[in-house]
């Protein structure tokens with residue numbers, strides 16, 4: 001009984017945003033984010049991870065700067 005043609009995927013990570021599974025036989029990572037499914041080479045995970053970390057850092061910096069900017073602005077926008 002061979003398992004070569006079977007795609008036994010294992011769950012690497014999962015949270016509210018989605019899940020990442022790994023198919024050993026294909027050496028492929030599958031990112032499931034909502035309705036989107038993305039297949040990447042396992043070697044790309046590290047790069048993708050760095051991309052995410054960099055984006056998170058930039059986003060936090062942006063939020064901090066935006067918060068600082070909002071504090072300086074006068075609070076006279078009562079109408080919505």
Ligand SMILES: [Zn+2]
Nearest residue numbers: 007023025026
């Ligand atoms: Zn597979």
